[in-house]
Amino acid sequence: MSDNQYIPKYISKTPWYHKTGKLTEDLEGKEDTSDLSHQYKNPNVKEDHSIPKSGTGVLDEFVKTKDNIEIKKVEDWDSKRDRWHGFDISEWDKVAQNWETIKKNSGTKKSKQVSHGGSQNKEGDDLDEDGSDDTDYELELTELGLERKDLKSKLKEDPLEKVLRDRQDVPSYILNITSQSKLTYDPENKNISNDQSEFVRSAKVGINADIAKLQNFAWEQNETSEKLQKRQKLEERLNGVEGSGVEVDLDLNLAANPTAMLLKSRKEDKELQKSRDLKRQKLNERYG
Template sequence: MATASSSAVGKVSREEFRRQKDLDAARKAGNAPAEVDEDGNAINPHIPQFMAQAPWYMNTGVPSLKHQKGKEYNADPSKLKEQVSRGIKIYAATRYRKGACTNCGAMTHKAIDCLERPRKKGAKWTNQDIAPDELLAGQKASDWDSKRDRWDGYDPAEHKKVVEEHQALELARQKMREEQLDKSTDLKEVKKVARAGKMAKRKTAEEDEFGSSDESDDEDEDKYADAADQAGQKMDTKTRMTVRNLRIREDTAKYLMNLDTESAYYDPKTRSMREAPRVDIAPEDAKFAGDNFYRASAGATEVQKLQLFAWQSEQRGNDVHINANPTQGELLHQEFLKKKEKLKETSKVGILERYGGEEHLERVPLELLSGQTENYVEYSRTGVITKGQERAKAKSKYDEDVYLGNHTSVWGSWYNTTTMTWGYSCCHSTIKGSYCTVYNYSE
């Protein structure tokens, strides 16, 4: 093996290397004394070289195994009671000093360790608002962990304040819980009310000869107990607290209204059934017509229109949000609808003034709607109109069926696929202003 001292030697000669090997072999065989470290302790010659040789940053130049041992721990408990003063300002300079923090101007730290916010221009260049120096406690330990110990100098007695705060909160919660329980429904109070009602009833009416007093007490107690136990609520007699259920248990569940497997789909995760479970019942008469029916009923459509208006307004650059400010969104939507209706009415009046036809928009009197006419109409066996109600062909603003230049067809009635041009079908001419020389091209 190579001894620990060989780490301090650089490049050795061949003879020196052979002599060192022979010495290591003699030490392993016990013929030579073992190597001794700086404290006089013998070094085991069988320790491998990679363990006995110290790295370059811990090499002391003498044989030693201290680099394999950890640092000695100071078990003295007196250091835990040392109080460190933190956050104390001792001196504030008026001008920047060389070597101080370039950001705040304090001499006790550098700019990389400064806890103040980065200034636009540091104290080094402005010479203004120089921060005072902090009181630095003498730290004996200079290693990495000791420098960053967050609990160094912590007083365990401070934790008592946290415990007292939690105890005060717990007492306040307990007192509030007791007050709520006192205000809640109590079975004893129910029985007292039942007895008081029974006594008042006895004074005004005769006692029923077939009913005993015990049965009357039980009936009154059941009556008041039923009043306390309403539908959709669960009364716990031990804690005297009322728990609201997700739904009223007397109502039929959605998935039990129609047991057909081909009926509306029920999603158990979201507890939703979008379609109606019974399609043979009108939605107005059914107990449950599907979630989509409720979404399209009442004011749900108005909310959707309001949400769409808010989105479109936001895209145009307006600050509208129905969740953040619903009143503003509702007012803007109503104002928008009024302007839209006014613009629609103005556009309608302008179109009627230009093209006419206002008489066709007037409603026909009721006596004329059910009266007889002389229009000829044919009906089929099923009652469908087959003839007599053909829709008139709409005409454009241009002249139709006008033949110019001795043509018997209009321009555009024929298309030449070779030259990709339009023409007349009578003479196959592709010149619009040409004169037709053929009366009938097909003959």
């Protein structure tokens, strides 16, 4: 039989360990104790898969407690890192003893106050010398290392004061309900501000109001002049005239010529007043 050159060598030639049987001797002589040993199978043994069997790698053992609750005996990752891991019961005994001593001291104080005619609340229960019957609050203060004297003298901060909100801390949108100022919202830093809350308030009375009025008048005049310039350029293009540039009127700029702008605004105010007076006169003549 001629050799087929298309068959690879690892198929056409027998391996070196096939005749000697060295591999089978090594497998029979040694027992594998690795973590994956339960996954290896002996090729000579035929297994009947019709019979259900438990896996050899499952080693979970459960222990029953007093309440008949099964707990896993093997400490895995979850059981080692539970919320009570490393908690010593003796620490809780110390805290309980401290609480008992505080309660005893508070009881002796109350008995002294009753003997000397101490204060009582509406239900008849005795109060502390500080005016409160909340022992749990005192226990929390002792755990935090605080005393009522320190809180009264404001040497230390009361932990409950952080929870409470200042009564004068009113949001700006509630203030805007009654005020006449408008809210402005800045989307970049998400701030809501109005005229009252701004550092530099927009003045609506006095010289600043006159300047703002002049600025608005200058903007209006500039818009009208720009419209006229556009119309003039369009007419020149239609007529075929080129090269005649439109001069810029510097009097329309408040910063360039404020005096001229002031005179123009006064002139326009007078013209508006005249037109109003004429309208009023005509109405009086017509309707009496």
